[in-house]
Amino acid sequence: MQKTEIGVIGLAVMGRSIALNMADHGFKVGGYNRSGKVTDEMVKEYPHENFVPFYDMKSLVASQERPRRFLIMVKAGNPVDMVIEQLASLLDEGDMILDGGNSYFEDTRRREKSLKAQGIYYFGTGVSGGEHGARFGPSIMPGGDESAYRHIAPVLEAIAAKAKGEPCCAYMGPDGAGHYVKMVHNGIEYADMQLIAEAYLLLKYAGGYTNEELADIFEAWNEGELKSYLIEITARILREADDYAQGELLDHILDSAGQKGTGRWTSLESLRQGVNVSMITAACNARIMSNRIEERKAAQSLINGSPNRPAVDKGAFADKVRKGLYTAKIVAYAQGFDLLRHASAEYGWDLNYGRIAAIFRAGCIIQAQFLDEITKAFDKDSELSNLMLDSYFLEGINQGKESLQNILCLGIQNGIPLPAMSQAEAYIDASRGMPVGANLIQAQRDCFGAHTYERTDREGIFHHDWGQDNE
Numbered sequence: 001m002q003k004t005e006i007g008v009i010g011l012a013v014m015g016r017s018i019a020l021n022m023a024d025h026g027f028k029v030g031g032y033n034r035s036g037k038v039t040d041e042m043v044k045e046y047p048h049e050n051f052v053p054f055y056d057m058k059s060l061v062a063s064q065e066r067p068r069r070f071l072i073m074v075k076a077g078n079p080v081d082m083v084i085e086q087l088a089s090l091l092d093e094g095d096m097i098l099d100g101g102n103s104y105f106e107d108t109r110r111r112e113k114s115l116k117a118q119g120i121y122y123f124g125t126g127v128s129g130g131e132h133g134a135r136f137g138p139s140i141m142p143g144g145d146e147s148a149y150r151h152i153a154p155v156l157e158a159i160a161a162k163a164k165g166e167p168c169c170a171y172m173g174p175d176g177a178g179h180y181v182k183m184v185h186n187g188i189e190y191a192d193m194q195l196i197a198e199a200y201l202l203l204k205y206a207g208g209y210t211n212e213e214l215a216d217i218f219e220a221w222n223e224g225e226l227k228s229y230l231i232e233i234t235a236r237i238l239r240e241a242d243d244y245a246q247g248e249l250l251d252h253i254l255d256s257a258g259q260k261g262t263g264r265w266t267s268l269e270s271l272r273q274g275v276n277v278s279m280i281t282a283a284c285n286a287r288i289m290s291n292r293i294e295e296r297k298a299a300q301s302l303i304n305g306s307p308n309r310p311a312v313d314k315g316a317f318a319d320k321v322r323k324g325l326y327t328a329k330i331v332a333y334a335q336g337f338d339l340l341r342h343a344s345a346e347y348g349w350d351l352n353y354g355r356i357a358a359i360f361r362a363g364c365i366i367q368a369q370f371l372d373e374i375t376k377a378f379d380k381d382s383e384l385s386n387l388m389l390d391s392y393f394l395e396g397i398n399q400g401k402e403s404l405q406n407i408l409c410l411g412i413q414n415g416i417p418l419p420a421m422s423q424a425e426a427y428i429d430a431s432r433g434m435p436v437g438a439n440l441i442q443a444q445r446d447c448f449g450a451h452t453y454e455r456t457d458r459e460g461i462f463h464h465d466w467g468q469d470n471e
Contacts, residue, residue, distance in 0.1 A: 001063055008032075011039055031053055184266055187265075191279040198419075341385075353384075
């Protein structure tokens with residue numbers, strides 16, 4: 001039997017890609033898939049001298065010296081538990097299991113606690129970057145026992161993407177920290193994608209730009225403060241010719257987008273933590289509305305539309321969209337990192353926000369130039385309460401806020417749905433201390449439910465007899 005250094009269980013696209021990445025870096029990788037056909041197809045299509053196929057889990061386990069290391073790459077949920085149950089029965093104290101899927105962090109906490117009782121180390125390991133990232137360098141977010149991390153760090157840090165010579169992989173914290181960070185990463189990704197979609201709608205339907213012109217605009221934006229993977233691929237997408245009809249492919253793609261759940265988890269967790277991630281929630285809701293195609297078609301004939309009010313100066317409008325998009329992007333990241341800050345305190349994780357931003361700089365979907373500035377912001381002040389208050393991002397907010405307001409006004413007048421951008425503006429206004437109407441809400445709660453209220457001119461808790469209308 002050939003000896004291996006690490007095992008990958010689950011050889012679909014992501015598992016196969018990350019196994020080959022490990023093999024490229026000189027690690028002897030054992031691979032196992034529940035369906036032997038998948039294993040055979042991988043060996044045939046992607047032969048590699050450092051990859052050893054196995055057709056039963058017992059042989060895979062026997063191929064390693066202790067402490068053994070296994071990366072699970074199967075669908076989140078019950079399939080992970082099924083693999084763990086089968087694998088753990090074959091392991092010894094000190095062996096390690098890594099879950100590289102998008103598992104819910106509470107599931108990870110449960111599994112980590114259960115396996116720890118058996119003497120097995122469990123790492124919830126966020127992996128971002130899609131198929132290409134997994135194959136050639138993802139961003140990796142492992143969480144689990146810190147003392148055991150040294151046994152898996154050489155592999156993970158070798159295969160991770162590199163930014164300025166540093167691996168985009170770092171220990172996040174105990175139990176579910178890694179998968180929590182990945183969950184919030186995905187939530188920010190939802191918001192970022194929705195913002196770009198809204199910028200596209202504004203430029204196309206209020207600015208009157210063609211797809212080719214839009215591609216030029218996004219390419220230009222990718223040379224400035226908006227430089228990012230998502231802006232880059234948006235420019236490419238806008239130019240892509242259709243395979244079956246005239247024109248660009250984008251115009252023939254159904255106006256409906258799915259979601260796998262991580263954005264929704266982020267939104268639900270924010271409510272539990274009492275943290276405002278309204279832009280992530282708005283992005284989730286936008287996808288929900290996009291799926292109601294028949295309802296939207298029916299409503300078009302019933303609800304009056306808005307008159308077309310094109311931008312007077314296309315060039316000036318495009319520049320305002322750029323500034324507004326950048327401003328809203330700052331808010332999206334501010335909300336995501338605020339949720340991380342609260343979770344770190346709640347779960348005792350001691351997250352390093354600067355390091356988290358640093359590992360997002362390459363390999364992952366939200367990789368962007370301004371993550372360097374987020375890293376600097378938290379390195380300068382590890383207790384920074386909100387990213388918007390850092391001097392660099394504060395300047396961006398103050399310079400772009402008016403542009404965000406202007407494009408929102410024109411977008412609304414044209415009937416263009418802008419849920420994420422709208423929430424960005426609302427968050428900025430609420431954050432800066434403008435009246436938010438909570439005094440009236442306190443009064444209403446005291447009036448109908450005697451919930452009491454607080455005053456501005458004296459300390460204490462008060463209740464008022466508001467009287468009753470008996471008629």
